Amino acid sequence: MTLLALERVDKVFGGLRALRGVSFEVAPGSIFGLIGPNGAGKTTLFNVITGVYRPDGGHVRFDGGEIGGLSPARVAELGIARTFQNIRLFRAMTVEENVMVAGHKLHRAGLASAVFRTAAHASDENALTTRARELLEVLGLKDHAEDVAGSLPYGSQRRLEIARALMLGPKLLLLDEPAAGMNSSEAFELERQIRFLRDELGVTIVLVEHNMSVVMSVCERIHVVDHGETIAEGTPAEIKVHPRVLAAYLGQEADPGAADEETAP
Amino acid sequence: MEAALKKPRWALRAVVAAAAIAGLYAAGLGVQAGFIEYVQRIILLAGINVILAVGLNLINGTTGQFSIGHAGFMAVGAYAAAFTGVHLAPHVASLLGAGSTADAVTFNVALLVGALLAGATGVLVGLPSLRLKGDYLAIVTLGFGEIIRILLNNAQFLGAATGYSGDSAAGLPAYTSFFWVFFWVLVVVALIRNVTFSQTGRSLVAIREDEIAAEAMATPTTRLKVLAFTLSAATAGIAGGLFAHMQSGIRPEDFRFDKSIDMIVMIIVGGLGSISGAALGGIFVAVTLEVMRDLQQYRLVLYALLLIVIMLVRPEGLLGSRELGLALFRRSSKKPGAT
Amino acid sequence: MSEFFQQIINGLSLGSIYALIALGYTMVYGILKLINFAHGEVFMLGAYSGYFLASALGVERYSASGQSFPLGLALVVLLGAMALSALLGVTIEALAYRPVRSAPRLTPLITAIGASLFLQNAAVLLFTPNPRPYPPILREVRFTLGGVIVTNIKLAIFVVAIVLMIGLHQFVQRTWTGRAMRAVSMNMDAARLMGIDVNATIRATFAIGSALAAAGGILFGLDQITINPLMGVLTGLKAFVAAVLGGIGNIPGAVVGGLLIGLAEQLTAGYLSPDYRDAITFLILVVILVLKPEGLLGVVRQEKV
Numbered sequence: 001m002t003l004l005a006l007e008r009v010d011k012v013f014g015g016l017r018a019l020r021g022v023s024f025e026v027a028p029g030s031i032f033g034l035i036g037p038n039g040a041g042k043t044t045l046f047n048v049i050t051g052v053y054r055p056d057g058g059h060v061r062f063d064g065g066e067i068g069g070l071s072p073a074r075v076a077e078l079g080i081a082r083t084f085q086n087i088r089l090f091r092a093m094t095v096e097e098n099v100m101v102a103g104h105k106l107h108r109a110g111l112a113s114a115v116f117r118t119a120a121h122a123s124d125e126n127a128l129t130t131r132a133r134e135l136l137e138v139l140g141l142k143d144h145a146e147d148v149a150g151s152l153p154y155g156s157q158r159r160l161e162i163a164r165a166l167m168l169g170p171k172l173l174l175l176d177e178p179a180a181g182m183n184s185s186e187a188f189e190l191e192r193q194i195r196f197l198r199d200e201l202g203v204t205i206v207l208v209e210h211n212m213s214v215v216m217s218v219c220e221r222i223h224v225v226d227h228g229e230t231i232a233e234g235t236p237a238e239i240k241v242h243p244r245v246l247a248a249y250l251g252q253e254a255d256p257g258a259a260d261e262e263t264a265p
Numbered sequence: 266m267e268a269a270l271k272k273p274r275w276a277l278r279a280v281v282a283a284a285a286i287a288g289l290y291a292a293g294l295g296v297q298a299g300f301i302e303y304v305q306r307i308i309l310l311a312g313i314n315v316i317l318a319v320g321l322n323l324i325n326g327t328t329g330q331f332s333i334g335h336a337g338f339m340a341v342g343a344y345a346a347a348f349t350g351v352h353l354a355p356h357v358a359s360l361l362g363a364g365s366t367a368d369a370v371t372f373n374v375a376l377l378v379g380a381l382l383a384g385a386t387g388v389l390v391g392l393p394s395l396r397l398k399g400d401y402l403a404i405v406t407l408g409f410g411e412i413i414r415i416l417l418n419n420a421q422f423l424g425a426a427t428g429y430s431g432d433s434a435a436g437l438p439a440y441t442s443f444f445w446v447f448f449w450v451l452v453v454v455a456l457i458r459n460v461t462f463s464q465t466g467r468s469l470v471a472i473r474e475d476e477i478a479a480e481a482m483a484t485p486t487t488r489l490k491v492l493a494f495t496l497s498a499a500t501a502g503i504a505g506g507l508f509a510h511m512q513s514g515i516r517p518e519d520f521r522f523d524k525s526i527d528m529i530v531m532i533i534v535g536g537l538g539s540i541s542g543a544a545l546g547g548i549f550v551a552v553t554l555e556v557m558r559d560l561q562q563y564r565l566v567l568y569a570l571l572l573i574v575i576m577l578v579r580p581e582g583l584l585g586s587r588e589l590g591l592a593l594f595r596r597s598s599k600k601p602g603a604t
Numbered sequence: 605m606s607e608f609f610q611q612i613i614n615g616l617s618l619g620s621i622y623a624l625i626a627l628g629y630t631m632v633y634g635i636l637k638l639i640n641f642a643h644g645e646v647f648m649l650g651a652y653s654g655y656f657l658a659s660a661l662g663v664e665r666y667s668a669s670g671q672s673f674p675l676g677l678a679l680v681v682l683l684g685a686m687a688l689s690a691l692l693g694v695t696i697e698a699l700a701y702r703p704v705r706s707a708p709r710l711t712p713l714i715t716a717i718g719a720s721l722f723l724q725n726a727a728v729l730l731f732t733p734n735p736r737p738y739p740p741i742l743r744e745v746r747f748t749l750g751g752v753i754v755t756n757i758k759l760a761i762f763v764v765a766i767v768l769m770i771g772l773h774q775f776v777q778r779t780w781t782g783r784a785m786r787a788v789s790m791n792m793d794a795a796r797l798m799g800i801d802v803n804a805t806i807r808a809t810f811a812i813g814s815a816l817a818a819a820g821g822i823l824f825g826l827d828q829i830t831i832n833p834l835m836g837v838l839t840g841l842k843a844f845v846a847a848v849l850g851g852i853g854n855i856p857g858a859v860v861g862g863l864l865i866g867l868a869e870q871l872t873a874g875y876l877s878p879d880y881r882d883a884i885t886f887l888i889l890v891v892i893l894v895l896k897p898e899g900l901l902g903v904v905r906q907e908k909v
Contacts, residue, residue: 050481076483084481090474093467100464101471102482107464111492114463115456121463122270128464168483331713393894400639400713401893404844408886411838419879522837526721533714565725572718576711577703 003028003063003204004049004080004172010057011044011228018044019228021058026172031198031205033219033236035212037248041228042208043085046174050082051075063171077104081165082174085208087157091150095141095160098149099132102167106131135163138201139193154181159193166197172204173197179211187214194218216240224248285451293443305443307555309511312446313504314547316453318531319540320500323457325529326537327466328493329473330395334406335501336524337390337413338383342502343509343520344423346379350438350510351431372440376449376506383502384495391494396487402494410525417517428516436513446507453500458540460496469493470538523565527554530568533575536582541589546582606751611874612867617758617827619866620765624820625843626850626858627772628693628813634789634853635809636705641716642696643817644840645723646689648833650818651825652731653685655739663739672743681741682764685822686815693814694807702803720836727833735832738825761823768819769859772812776855781808789853838882842869845889851902860900864888 004026011019019041026032034042047053049060051072060068067075081102090098106127109120136142139159144152149160158178165173175194179187191214197203209215215222216236224232224239226248232239239245296305317339325331354371361367394405423429430436460466471479472486480486509515531550535542557564575582625647632640658673658681666673700719704711745756776782784805787795796802824839825831846865850857865885873881892899 052477052481072477072480073483073485076481082481084478088475088478088481090471090478092474093470097467097470101467101479101484103464104483111460111463111465114465115459117273117459119272122272124464125270164482325710329710331710333717393890397893397897400709401848401897403713403717404639404841404848405886405889405893408841408845408889411841412883412886415879415883526717529714529717537710562725562729565721566729569718569720569722569725573700573715573722576707576715576718580704580707580711 001027002061004206005061006045006049006058007061008058009045009048009055009060009068011041011048011053012056017228019048019055022225022228022230023058024223024230024233026204026206027221028171028204029198029202030220031194031207031218033215033222034206034208034225035210035215035222035239036225036231039227040225040248042225043176044228045225046082046176046208049075049174050080076168076170079169079171080174081168081170081172083158083161083165083176083178085176085180087154087161089149089157089160089164091148093149094145095136095147095149095152096129096132096145098160099135099164099167100128102164103128103131105169132163132167135166138166138196139163140189155183155186158182159190162193162197166201166203170203172206175205175207175209177209178207179209179214182211187211190214191218286448289444289447289451292447296443306511307551309441309443309446309507310554311548311551312443312450313507314527314531314551315450315544316500316504316507316547317528318535318543318547318550319454319457320497320504321528322532322535322537322540322543323461323469323500324490324493324497326532326539326543327461327473328469328490330490330494331400331403332406332494332497333403333525333529334408334410334522335497335528336520336522337406337410338387338498338501339505339508339524340413340417340517340520341386342376342379342383342499342505343515344379344417344429344505345382345502346375346506347429347431347437347509347515348423349378350375350440354438368438368440369445372445372510375440375510376503379506380499380502383505384499387495387498388491390498391491395490395494406525407522410520410522414517414520417520424514424516426517428514428518430514437510437515439510441507441511449503449507453503454540454544457496457500461540465489465492473538526565526568530571533572533582536584536587539582539584539588542582542584542587545584545589607874609750609752611870613752613754613758615867615870616863617761617866618870619846619863620761621820621824621827621862622839622843622846622865623859623862624765624768624816624823625840626846626862627769627855628817629844630847630850630852630855630858631785631809631813633847635785635792635806636701636712637709638701638712639716639844640696640701640810640813641713641840642700642719642723643813644836644843645720645727646693646696646814646836647817647821647824647840647843648727648831648836649692649723649821650685650689650814651738651821651831651835652727653688653818654681654741654822654825655736655831657681657684658739658741663741667740667743673739673741678741682819682822685818689814689818689821690811693810693817697807697810702806724833724836731833733833735830737830738828741822742826757826761827764819764823768816772816772855775812781805785809842882842885845885848899849888849892851899854899854901857899857901 002025007023008021009019010021022045034045036042044053048055051070051074054069059066062078062080067078090101107124109118109124113121133142133145136145139162141156141160141163144156152160162175162178179190182190194205195218198205207215207219219236222234222236222239223230224245231244231248232242234242296308321335350371353374357367357371361370390405390409394402417423418426468479468484468489471484472489476486527550531546532543534549535546625643628643629640632638661677661681663673696719700715701712704715742757742760746753776785784800785808787800788802788805792802842865843862846861847858849864850861865888868884868888869881872884
């Protein structure tokens with residue numbers, strides 16, 4: 001049983017082979033880690049999965065169907081939600097509105113219904129607001145619902161991205177460095193929230209993260225890439241002692257928690 | 266956002282709508298009796314500007330896609346409405362008998378035809394340019410405005426460069442009145458406001474704020490951008506039809522690039538993204554154009570400086586994206602408290 | 605057949621002028637991702653600078669006495685107008701663009717439109733809206749080559765355009781400032797970290813682009829015989845389309861795009877109808893936006909996600 005399967009995925013930028021034959025499978029209901037040194041191709045993988053990039057080779061299958069090359073909106077509709085490494089909120093909108101934007105599934109009545117303010121419109125708006133508030137509560141942002149998103153502190157913005165992604169009602173949630181810029185108590189709280197999402201909301205999670213304590217504590221399986229290639233996969237215990245992983249990280253990740261950017265051309 | 270939205274009360278809405286129409290009618294009589302024709306004309310132009318500005322703001326302010334050729338859509342609406350009116354009037358008159366009822370029917374059908382055609386043109390212009398990110402829309406709309414003018418200048422059946430004034434020597438019928446202008450102001454403001462404060466409206470703002478994130482949230486960005494652009498073009502078409510029927514004829518010259526700039530000034534002055542700001546800006550432009558009538562040749566220089574200075578000093582405009590009388594605008598009654 | 609070659613010659617000379625203007629659009633867009641709406645007005649004011657410089661140098665006296673204007677003085681007019689326009693371009697950048705460089709995208713777009721309108725209408729006030737005959741900086745000499753009429757003005761357009769384009773290419777490829785321009789256009793922040801003076805580089809870009817537009821303005825005046833304050837609107841627009849056609853941000857692309865637009869316009873006017881010579885440009889724009897939005901020589905640039 002797999003929810004997401006990548007088969008020998010390639011991605012080339014100009015002369016640079018950003019991904020070379022990467023394959024992995026994510027089981028439904030699992031928390032799956034994707035790690036690797038800077039520039040290894042982790043964010044590129046997310047972008048290929050979510051349709052931002054079209055793969056140059058291989059297959060991306062989700063829920064049994066091919067999704068490689070579909071548009072980001074289509075991929076999201078099929079049930080894959082994501083957050084962004086370099087936070088992309090709708091900064092001028094309120095926290096609550098940010099979440100509501102993703103609530104297409106709760107928005108059943110059409111535009112005409114909004115124009116004439118029908119009962120269907122009112123019930124849609126109520127459903128959207130209610131769901132958005134629930135998710136904000138899960139992520140600990142309930143008290144900030146009316147705040148402008150751009151004014152939130154960094155850690156809260158990251159959590160708001162998660163709440164917004166969940167509003168899609170996804171089967172799979174891709175988190176791109178959710179702990180970046182968080183202090184250790186915030187990161188600890190994040191670990192709890194990630195487990196809650198899986199246990200209570202039943203969302204499968206794939207996580208790119210540099211904070212090794214977060215990765216090792218929440219992930220059940222970890223896939224390691226370097227220079228666009230798979231170098232290892234296993235349980236946290238196996239990965240910690242894997243010789244190729246240690247070699248790849250040696251000297252590069254003296255400070256694994258450092259906020260750093262992956263270079264995707 | 267208030268707590269739970271109540272179910273609509275249609276009976277109450279009908280009463281409010283009837284009261285609004287009666288109020289408009291009374292106000293129309295009052296304006297006719299109380300003001301000289303010169304002032305009446307400014308009031309009508311102000312109303313038309315409000316329609317233009319509120320419509321343009323939907324695409325430029327709310328959605329963040331900058332159109333600078335909206336005079337083109339206004340021209341399409343004006344010519345289509347004038348042409349339809351001239352050819353429809355005899356048929357309607359033979360059905361209903363000549364009179365004010367026949368005029369009202371002819372006029373409103375003509376306005377709707379103008380809106381439809383302007384909207385259809387909006388789809389044609391918007392589809393290729395709105396698929397792309399960035400400033401392409403600005404340049405395409407600018408070019409489109411020019412093309413419309415070239416076509417009108419060469420369209421013999423629309424009077425080419427001398428303009429269109431129908432078949433009779435008296436020119437186009439003067440259908441445009443206080444009542445009809447502000448009836449359409451209410452309709453357009455209600456429409457745009459209800460679109461803006463809805464899931465569709467939130468999605469439009471999301472596109473403006475971060476298109477990539479909006480797409481990742483399953484927002485059909487291209488479809489919504491084209492929708493907003495089409496609505497915006499259609500409202501400009503209505504304004505064009507109202508404008509056409511307050512003078513004896515329309516010429517391609519009436520819809521030059523200057524006209525598009527007037528519209529941009531309206532929404533920038535009031536604050537991009539604010540419906541009430543756009544409405545205020547529309548009134549501001551109608552009044553300043555009259556005040557500066559003797560300084561016509563300085564008008565565009567001043568407008569140009571105004572644009573730059575506002576952007577440097579107060580880029581959010583008078584109101585920013587806030588709404589004046591927020592409570593009125595947010596209430597879920599059908600007719601919002603338009604000014 | 606000779607008529608066809610005539611159209612080609614005319615199209616290429618018009619296209620060379622578009623190319624000179626398109627270079628300024630494409631260079632500025634490459635660096636600031638901004639459509640410099642005021643560029644068409646820089647082109648127009650370049651033509652007027654040439655007009656007034658030539659008058660100051662006594663072009664009327666020469667033509668009244670039947671002599672031709674000395675070539676040296678013609679060069680002074682050209683270079684002087686280019687220098688004045690460079691100054692104008694740098695001023696526009698400092699007043700209307702630099703203060704809003706870090707603002708949301710719409711803000712500089714609006715100041716750009718404002719700057720364009722301001723210059724246009726200030727020119728109407730200063731110079732009157734009436735067209736002026738362009739002074740005979742070069743006295744027209746015609747010669748016929750196998751039925752095709754070529755004037756020395758057309759030849760001058762080719763020579764000046766080619767010399768300037770080669771000069772620009774050498775500058776961008778060989779000089780320190782040119783390298784800085786390419787670096788800033790690829791990544792402004794990285795360039796700044798590498799010690800490049802980004803402001804100075806942007807100034808240089810505006811100066812060069814504006815100087816090229818001024819050259820285009822003088823050549824345009826010579827070729828089209830009259831100039832007017834609104835000449836920059838449509839011509840600027842077409843040059844912008846040329847830049848998009850070639851691939852915005854791409855210097856050789858602007859040249860190719862300019863020549864193609866010039867040819868398309870001339871052939872449409874010659875074989876279809878002069879009424880549609882302006883419309884063809886926008887038709888090309890729509891087609892390119894639909895089929896190949898990155899332009900003929902452009903590369904797809906993906907926003908970093």
